[in-house]
Amino acid sequence: MISSLKQPALSIHGSDFLQPRREFIAALPPLAAVKTRRNPNFSLSKPLYISKAASFSGDKRKEVRSLITCEAYEADRSEPISESPAAPSEAARKMKIGIYFATWWGLNVIFNIYNKKVLNAYPFPWLTSTLSLAAGSLIMLISWTLRIAEAPKTDLDFWKSLFPVAVAHTIGHVAATVSMSKVAVSFTHIIKSGEPAFSVLVSRFILGETFPPSVYLSLLPIIGGCGLAALTELNFNMIGFMGAMISNLAFVFRNIFSKKGMKGKSVSGMNYYACLSIMSLLILTPFAIAVEGPQMWALGFKQAVSEIGPQIVWWMAAQSIFYHLYNQVSYMSLDEISPLTFSVGNTMKRISVIVSSIIIFRTPVQPVNALGAAIAILGTFLYSQAKQ
DSSP, X not given: OOOOOSSOOOOBOTHXXXXXXXXXXXXXXXHHHXXXXXXXXXXXXXXXXXXXXXXXXXXXXXXXXXXXXXXXXXXXXXXXXXXOTHHHHHHHHHHHHHHHHHHHHHHHHHHHHHHHHHHHHSOOHHHHHHHHHHHHHHHHHHHHHTTSSOOOOOOHHHHHHHHHXXXXXXXXXXXXXXXXXXXXXXXXXXXXXXXXXXXXXXXXXXXXXXXXXXXXXXXXXXXXXXXXXXXXXXXXXXXXXXHHHHHHHHHHHHHHHHHHHTTTXXXXXXXXXXXXXXXXXXXXXXXXXXXXXXXXXXXXXXXXXXXXXXXXXXXXXXXXXXXXXXXXXXXXXXXXXXXHHHHHHHHHHHHHHHXXXXXXXXXXXXXXXXXXXXXXXXXXHHHHHHHO
C-alpha cells in the first residue's frame, strides 16, 4: 500500500487535512488548493497514502514550493482516484445509442419490405400479424429457457396492468398490417406519421391534459401534410386509409396504458416487449381464426406457392422475425435515451421506410404527394421538439 518515498515515509490520514501539523506545511499544498481540486470520490473519513512524492525545497525566505507529484488513494482502493472517469463511459454510451438507432432503422426497413412482399402474394393480414407475434414469443421463450436472456420477474399485478396495453398493441398491429395489404407501404407510414395529432387530441379531451400553443401549432403541418398526401395518393384505398388511422389511435392508447400501468415495475425494455408479444398473441389468435380461418389460409398458401414458389415460406419467416427484432431494439433503446430522442429517431425511421419502399417497390409518387409527406414528417419533428 505505501510506496517508497524520497523523504521519510509518512502515513497521512484525512483528519490531518483538517488540523495540519507544522511538519507537513512544506510537504503538502495549501488547504485552499486542496479544496479547489476536491474529487466527489474523496473521503476524509478514510486514511490516505502518498504513492509518489518528489523532493522539494523548504526555503521560507523565497517562499518557493517545489512541484509535488502526488497521487492519493483511499485505503480500500487499489488505484489512485481518477479525475474524469465519466468521459469514456459517455462516449461508449453515445456509440451504443448510435448502434441501436442504426439497427432499429435497418431492421424496420427489412421488415416492411418482406411484410409487403408477403401481403402482395398472400393477402391474409390477420394470419400475418399472428405469425409476427408468434415468432417473437417463441424467440424469447427459447432465450429464457436457455438462459441467453434473463427471464423477467413478474406477478399477477404485472400481467393485469399489461392486459390493456396488449389489447391496444394487438389492434394497432393488425390495423397497420391490414392497411399495408391494401395500399403502398409509403402511404401507410405517411398516415402513421400523424400519430402525434391523435396523441394530443386524446390527451386533451379524454385525459384533460393541456399543452403549450407550440404543440398545437405543430399539429397543423401534420394534419395538412397527411391530408394532402391522402388526396393525391394514386392508389388510394379507404380500408387502407382507415387501417392506418385506427393503428394511430390504438398505439396512442397503448402508450397511455403503458405509462399508467408500468409505474414502479422493474422490467427491462426487452423483456417488457416480450411479455407484451406473448399476451397479444393470446388475444389475437382466436380472432384471426374467426375472421380468416385455416381453410382460407390453406387455399391461399397453395396459390401463393404456385405463383411465387417455396420462397414465400422464407418471406413469411423473415417478416415475422424482423418484426420482433426491430420492436425489441426500439424498446431497448428506450432504456438508454429520453422520450424526445426516441421521437426524433422514430421520425427518421419513417423517412427511411418511406424512401426505401418507394425505391424498392417503384411506387409512383406525384410531386404534390411527396410534398404532403414531407410536410407531415416535418410537423412530426416539430411536435417532438415542442412537446419537450
